[in-house]
Amino acid sequence: MAATTPQRIIAHFDLDAFFVSVERLFNPAYIGVPLIVGGKERGVVSTCSYEARQYGVHSAMPIQQAKRLCPNGIFIGGNRAAYSHYSRMVTQIIADKAPLFEKASIDEFYIDLTGMERFFDPFQWTIDLRQQIINETKLPISFGMSTNKMVAKIATDAAKPNGYLQVPFGMEKEFLAPLAVGKIPGVGKNTQQTLESIGIKTIRQIAETPVALLEKVIGKYGVELWHKAHGKHEGIVAPYHEAKSISTERTFEENVLDLDRLMAELVTMTERVGYELRQEDKMAGCIAVKIRYPNFDTNSRQIAVPYTCYDDEIIPIAKELFHQLYKKNQPVRLLGIRLSELTNHAQQTNLFYNTEKKTDLYKAIDDLKNKFGKLAVKRGGGKN
Ligand SMILES: [Mg+2]
Incomplete structure (x- = not known):
C-alpha cells in the first residue's frame, strides 16, 4: 500500500439542550414540558427544551416572542454556577480518556482520534465514552464522527437529540448533499438569502455551482463554501492544554x-x-x-x-x-x-x-x- 496522509478521524460532542438538561437534574417537574432558559423580560432564549422547540421557540429568540409562541412554557433565568460545574465534569471525563481534544464551548468538544485505529476501534471507543459521560453526569449528549471537524459537527446536529452518527471516509459529500445550506457552520441568514436569490437551497446545489459564480455572488467566502459543500475542511483540533x-x-x-x-x-x-x-x-x-x-x-x-x-x-x-x-x-x-x-x-x-x-x-x-x-x-x- 502506498504511503498516504493518514485519514483523519474526528469526533464532535455536543450536550443536548445543555442548560435545560442540567435544570432537569435538579427539578423533575421540568421533565417533559416546554422549558425555556434565558434572560429576564428583555433578554433572549439561551436554551429551550425540545418540547418548546415544537412551538417554534429557538435559541437567541427574544423572551417576549417565545412567551407569545409558547404561553404555557416554563421560563427560568438559569444557574451559571451549575452549568459551569457540569461543563467541567464533562471536560474532565474527556480529558482523562482522549488523546487530543478541544473544548470548543461550554458544552461542545472535538476529539482527534487520527491514528488511534491501530490501537482500538475509534467509533466504538467514542460510543463508550459517550455512555460514560451519560452514566456519570446523567446528561444527554450526542456525537458525530467523520474525517474533519465540519462534517463531524453537522453529523452531531443530525444525530440529535441523544444519539450518534458516523459519516465514513468517502461519504462526506453524499451526507451533506440533501441538507439545507444553513446547516454549514458559519452560513448565516444573509448568506442563505443571497444563495436563495440564485436558486440555491441545498448543499448539493452549492457543490454543483461553478466556484467562480459563487465567488461572484458572495465574494471570497464563496470559494470556501464550495469546498465545504464538497465535505472538505482543514480545521485542526486545538489541544485543550494549550x-x-x-x-x-x-x-x-x-x-x-x-x-x-x-x-x-x-x-x-x-x-x-x-x-x-x-x-x-x-x-x-x-x-x-x-x-x-x-x-x-x-x-x-x-x-x-x-x-x-x-x-x-x-x-x-x-x-x-x-x-x-x-x-x-x-x-x-x-x-x-x-x-x-x-x-x-x-x-x-x-x-x-x-x-x-x-x-x-x-x-x-x-x-x-x-x-x-x-x-x-x-x-x-x-x-x-
Ligand atoms: Mg449543546
Missing part, C-alpha cells in the same frame, strides 16, 4: 507598600484583561493573581469560577485572591493577573453573555477603549 490564557503583570519601578495603590493597580490590570477577553469573544473559568516581593519570593493563587467575561464579577475575586496571598505590611515588587480556562462564546452560552443590559454596557465601554488603541495585555501559554 488553550490560551490572558494575563498582564506589572513590575513597579519602586516597591509599593501602599495597599490602596496596589488595589487600584489590580483593578486597572483586571479591567485590561477583561477587555481583552471580551475582544476575543471568550469567557474565563479560572482567575489567578500573582505577587512578587522584593526578595523575589513569588506567590500565586488561582480559583475556578463560573465562566464569566465581566469585570464586575472578576474584580472582587481578584481582590479576594490578593488578600489571601498578601503578606501584610510587605512591599510588593510585582503584581500579576491571569485569566485561563478560556472558552469560546457559543450561541447557546448567551445566558453567560447577555444578562440584561450588561452586554450593552460592556460593549459601550469596550468601544470607547478601542478608540485609545492597544493596551498592554499579553497572551500566552499560561505557565506563570
Whole structure:
C-alpha cells in the first residue's frame, strides 16, 4: 500500500439542550414540558427544551416572542454556577480518556482520534465514552464522527437529540448533499438569502455551482463554501492544554507598600484583561493573581469560577485572591493577573453573555477603549 496522509478521524460532542438538561437534574417537574432558559423580560432564549422547540421557540429568540409562541412554557433565568460545574465534569471525563481534544464551548468538544485505529476501534471507543459521560453526569449528549471537524459537527446536529452518527471516509459529500445550506457552520441568514436569490437551497446545489459564480455572488467566502459543500475542511483540533490564557503583570519601578495603590493597580490590570477577553469573544473559568516581593519570593493563587467575561464579577475575586496571598505590611515588587480556562462564546452560552443590559454596557465601554488603541495585555501559554 502506498504511503498516504493518514485519514483523519474526528469526533464532535455536543450536550443536548445543555442548560435545560442540567435544570432537569435538579427539578423533575421540568421533565417533559416546554422549558425555556434565558434572560429576564428583555433578554433572549439561551436554551429551550425540545418540547418548546415544537412551538417554534429557538435559541437567541427574544423572551417576549417565545412567551407569545409558547404561553404555557416554563421560563427560568438559569444557574451559571451549575452549568459551569457540569461543563467541567464533562471536560474532565474527556480529558482523562482522549488523546487530543478541544473544548470548543461550554458544552461542545472535538476529539482527534487520527491514528488511534491501530490501537482500538475509534467509533466504538467514542460510543463508550459517550455512555460514560451519560452514566456519570446523567446528561444527554450526542456525537458525530467523520474525517474533519465540519462534517463531524453537522453529523452531531443530525444525530440529535441523544444519539450518534458516523459519516465514513468517502461519504462526506453524499451526507451533506440533501441538507439545507444553513446547516454549514458559519452560513448565516444573509448568506442563505443571497444563495436563495440564485436558486440555491441545498448543499448539493452549492457543490454543483461553478466556484467562480459563487465567488461572484458572495465574494471570497464563496470559494470556501464550495469546498465545504464538497465535505472538505482543514480545521485542526486545538489541544485543550494549550488553550490560551490572558494575563498582564506589572513590575513597579519602586516597591509599593501602599495597599490602596496596589488595589487600584489590580483593578486597572483586571479591567485590561477583561477587555481583552471580551475582544476575543471568550469567557474565563479560572482567575489567578500573582505577587512578587522584593526578595523575589513569588506567590500565586488561582480559583475556578463560573465562566464569566465581566469585570464586575472578576474584580472582587481578584481582590479576594490578593488578600489571601498578601503578606501584610510587605512591599510588593510585582503584581500579576491571569485569566485561563478560556472558552469560546457559543450561541447557546448567551445566558453567560447577555444578562440584561450588561452586554450593552460592556460593549459601550469596550468601544470607547478601542478608540485609545492597544493596551498592554499579553497572551500566552499560561505557565506563570
Ligand atoms: Mg449543546
